[in-house]
Amino acid sequence: MTAFWEAWQQLPSSISPYLFDFGVFKLHWYGLMYVAAFATVLALVFWRQKRAEIDLKRDLIWKYAEYGIAGILIGGRLGYILFYDLSYYLAHPLQIIWPFANGQLVGIAGMSFHGGVIGILIASWMYCRKYKIDLWKLARIFVPAMPLGHMMGRIGNFLNGELWGRETTSNIGMYFPADRSELLRHPSQLYEAVGEGLIVFLVLWSLRSKIKDGKTMLGLYFILYSIARFIIEFFREPDAHLGLLWFQLSMGQLLSIAMLVAGFVLIAYAHKKK
Numbered sequence: 001m002t003a004f005w006e007a008w009q010q011l012p013s014s015i016s017p018y019l020f021d022f023g024v025f026k027l028h029w030y031g032l033m034y035v036a037a038f039a040t041v042l043a044l045v046f047w048r049q050k051r052a053e054i055d056l057k058r059d060l061i062w063k064y065a066e067y068g069i070a071g072i073l074i075g076g077r078l079g080y081i082l083f084y085d086l087s088y089y090l091a092h093p094l095q096i097i098w099p100f101a102n103g104q105l106v107g108i109a110g111m112s113f114h115g116g117v118i119g120i121l122i123a124s125w126m127y128c129r130k131y132k133i134d135l136w137k138l139a140r141i142f143v144p145a146m147p148l149g150h151m152m153g154r155i156g157n158f159l160n161g162e163l164w165g166r167e168t169t170s171n172i173g174m175y176f177p178a179d180r181s182e183l184l185r186h187p188s189q190l191y192e193a194v195g196e197g198l199i200v201f202l203v204l205w206s207l208r209s210k211i212k213d214g215k216t217m218l219g220l221y222f223i224l225y226s227i228a229r230f231i232i233e234f235f236r237e238p239d240a241h242l243g244l245l246w247f248q249l250s251m252g253q254l255l256s257i258a259m260l261v262a263g264f265v266l267i268a269y270a271h272k273k274k
Contacts, residue, residue: 005171009184012176017160033156037149038069044145053209054141056133064127064138071123072116079115083251084239113150113229114255136214143217144201144208147225151197158189165191165235188236195228215270222263226256 019027042065048054049061056064081089081096089096128135157163164176165186173184204221211217230253238250245251 008171009174012158012161012174012187015159015161029159030156030162033152033159037152037156038065040152041142041145041149044148045142048141048145048208056138056141060131060133063131064124064142067123067127068120068142071119071121073111073119075119075122076111076113076116079112079118080110083112083115083255085110085241088241113153114252114259117259134214136218139214139218140208140211143214143221144204146221147197147201147204150225151193151201154189154193154197158187158193163189164237165189166237168235185237186235188232191232191235192229195232196225200224200228213270215266219263219266219270222259222266226260226263229253229256230260 017028017030019029019032042061045054045061046058049056049058077096124135124138127133128138161176161178164174164179165188167173167181167183168186169184170186172186174187175182176185179185200221203224204217207217207220211220233250233253233256236250236252238244242251245254249257
């Protein structure tokens, strides 16, 4: 059993963050997991369409995918800048879109889940306005599948060896090569993949036919995700340049509280309309 835990703790050291490395050009697993996340969500939506669970035409689903992907990427990036490191990017605005580091193409680092949520909400509103589709109908169609995509994003964080957890003495801890402290840390990326991704997905997916109102579906997603994220943040290492903020909470926890409130407001609004 000791050998198992030793192998477990050293697992990140055996994983390359790159699918392949050609020197100047490197393809990160993290980027590939984003592609897998989008593909999975679309596959689940098309599966529902095939079973006649939804009545959105195939071409409109593809159109929404374009809006949604753009909203998540742009919103996630701008959210990271606004919520996590605004002063740095105000001083170095080119770094917002600059994909090179030390002469190598490394991609654009720094994405915020909460920024991505805001981005996809704005993109969804724009899409619905252009194609004359009810926003809450769209939420009822896509929201049940979205947490599974988020799970893949967190697995991407783990494969990329980033966003590790706080120090621990438990056997479940891991050593992350990029962590210069060489401490045993919680694999919080995997906690998030299960808690914020898989568990939330299983709940919403099982309720997809029972919840007919998009406001309730979206509100429930906000609530479940926020609770999971708030709890797991106690195991995740706070951002070094931010640390803990009000009431010794992390930025992720503060944003999750706002998202939690938004979820309850949406559900209350839905029931008031009924």
